[in-house]
Amino acid sequence: MRYTYLVLFLLLSFVATAQEPTLGNFNGAYRYKGRLYVDGVLGVPSDVSYSAPLRDGAIRYNPGPGSLQLWKANAWVDVGAPPLSDSIKSIWTQTSGGDRSDYVDRLKSMSAPVVNNYIRYIGSGDAQQIVACGINYADGYTAEYRIRKSTSDLWLLRGIYMGRTILVNPPDVALNGDWNTSAAPSTYTTSAGATFTFQFMGSGFIFKHYSDNRGGIFRFTISETGATKEVSVWRNNAPSTGTSIVRDVIFEGLKYATYTVTATFIGADPNHAPSSGPARGWIRYTPTGKETVDILAIHGVPSGDAVDVVAENTILDFAISARPAEVPSMAFTWIPAHGAVSGSTRSVVTQIVVDSVSLNMSTLTSLEMLTGIHKVSFQQSYTGFNENDVPGNYPLWSGFISHSISREGLEITHKIRMLRDVTTSVGYLAMFAGKMPTANKVIFGVQEYAVARPAAEIQTNLPRAYGSAAVVDDNTISSGFVAGFSTNITDAHQLDRRAYIVGDNYFTQRTDDIAKFYWRFGRNTLHPAGTVYKIRNRFYAARIFDVRAL
Known part of the structure; x- marks a missing residue:
């Protein structure tokens, strides 16, 4: 069910009566005059009353019994008590039994506008x-x-990364005073008053440095505005080789302009004496x-801590364990190959298309970045083989897989x-994986x-099939990174040929912090021979203002 239809179905209307509570008694999720309210996020006044009759399907949180309630047949009915931090959709589905909408479409409607696409x-x-x-x-994220x-010679999706947007080419930094560069890039000064300066065009910057328990304090000053900020490079860790990088956001959200910055070393951190x-x-x-x-910008690439x-670290596109039916003695092997084994996909032909123009790899590798584009497509044909069929006597299937990336996210057709x-x-034709600590x-x-x-x-094993999933960190009450996935369960499970079996969908938690849903x-x-399978999967990642609203 599309989200817009679900919203219309959820629109609540209320009546001002002595026996009914006011909006201020609601702590749950609901809509009033077209506005969404969650746990008082919008600061609903306690003296606001309803303005229209209640309809079946209205929901509220009753602090008395501590449960969600559904308005049905002119009465409130208790329907359970999920935590109030649960998402809006969770509250809705637990009260009315409705289905969740497509998370890809939902995320696109909640994320900041897209300003640029690039390939590098x-x-x-x-x-x-x-x-x-x-x-x-x-919003300054990428x-x-x-x-x-x-x-296996196939180009496949290997992760979606999120981070602050930074310029590809950072500015030069000039050192003034006494600096020790013998262990560069872990450079340092012990002279109070030593400075480094730089100029940039952007909306802010990130300061990158090494830290240990001998670190002191820098004062950053922007000449054009007079703004200052002090930052300590002290950390409670012993000196090491200095290979780790600490990234501190110094200024952000500035008017996009050219700025000159001076960073002055003040001396010891008054809260942490050097060891x-x-x-x-x-x-x-x-x-x-x-x-x-690193310079914060609107057009650029994810920061180094993305x-x-x-x-x-997983194969998201597809994987099938197969062999020729006429050779039952041949051991099953994965297509595409898992690990360093090759030979599972042969006769691979790849075409990389950027805005209808084909690029060969020599051209692509010589380019640092193409920006301002609309669409990138990886179009690949291949033949699948069991790895044990070294001579290639038993081609299993012909495949065509396309990865298209645009402002709509990623679409994989196969x-x-x-x-x-x-x-x-x-095997699977659809899979979605999240990773801690990005998602909890x-x-x-x-x-x-x-x-x-x-x-x-x-x-x-999961009791029933759904065609959409998401990963989120709901410990982040304000903003956070979220990714959504969408597929067609009929195509993913071949439900036009057979019935769903419990376990067709399953959820796996691995010891390497990865959690995955399989179709x-x-x-x-x-x-x-001659059987044809088709699938269309979509991915979308963004930063949203309130992860609880997913």
């Missing part, structure tokens, strides 16, 4: 070539969809002078045509699951 090459080495396709948002060439010797003013600096600051809101009778043991909760349809690192991998395909199934 960030990989090296044939098996590790990575092309990043990014979306810059007006989602980057990373497509990596696998050992030994004079205090050190640590900065990250090399002779190139371009590693000390996180994979959709997990990188078509498989069986070239012979093929047996599969297990994953949502599958109407079900929510806390994400924690288990002592051993946990797999939970199973082909459990112990014979696929006759």
Whole structure:
């Protein structure tokens, strides 16, 4: 059910009567005069009364019994007491039994406007070539969809990263006074009054430095505005090789303009005396002078501390364990290959298209970044083989897979045509994965699951299928990174050919902080030659203002 229809169905109207409570008695989620209220987020006055009759489907939180209540047949009916921090959709579905809408569409409606799309090459080495396709948002954050060439020669999605938007080329930094660069990039000064200066055009900047228990304080001053801020580079950790980077946002949200900044080392942190010797003013600096600051901007790339809101270390596109039906003695192997094994996809032909123009890899690798584009597509044809079929006598299927990235997010379409009778043991055409600590909760349809690192991998079979999922950190009450996924359950489970079986969808928590939802395909199934399967999966990642509203 589309979100707009769900909103219309949820619109609540009320009547001013002596026996009914006022809006101020509501602590749950509801709509009033077209506005959404959650736990008093919009500061609803306690003396505001209803202005129209209640309708079936209205919901409220009754602080007396401590439960959610549903208005049905002219009476309030208790329907349970979920935590008030649960999402709006969770409250709705637990009261009325309704279904959740598509999380991709929902996130797009809640995120900041898209201001730019780009493509850049960030990989090296044939098996590790990575092309990043990014979306810059007006709120100063970027989602980057990373497509990596696998050992099977297919370009596949390997994570969606989110971070603050920074300029690709940071400014030069000039050192003034006495500085020690012998251990660069962990450069430092012990001289009070030593400075470094730089100029930038943007809306703020991030200061990058090393820290230990000898660190002191810098004062940053913007010449054009007179604004100042003091930052300590002291951390409660012993001196080390200095390879770690600390990133402190110094100024943000400035009017987009050109600024001149002077950072002056003041001396020891008054709250933390140096563990030994004079205090050190640590900065990250090399002779190139371009590693000390990152400039916050609207057009750019994710900052160096960007996180994979959709997990990188897993195969998200598809995976099928298969063999030729006429050779039952051949062991099943995965397509595409898991790990460093090759040979599962052959005769791979790849075309990378940017706004209807094809790019070859030599052109792409020579470009630092293409910006202001509308759409990037990776279009690939391949033939699937069991890895044990080294001579290539038993091609299993022909496949065409496309990854298209635009302001609408990522869309993966995949078509498989069986070239012979093929047996599969297990597989999936749709999968979605989140990772801690970026997310502490994953949502599958109407079900929510806390994400924690288990002592051993946990797999939970799910009772029914939903076509959408999301990952979110609901510990972040204000803003947070969220990713959504959408598929068609009929295509994902072949429900036009068979009935749903409990366990076709399952949820896995791994010991490496990854939590995944699978839409199973082909459990112990014979696929006759000529059988065709199609799937369309969508991904979207963004930063939203209130994660509770998801």
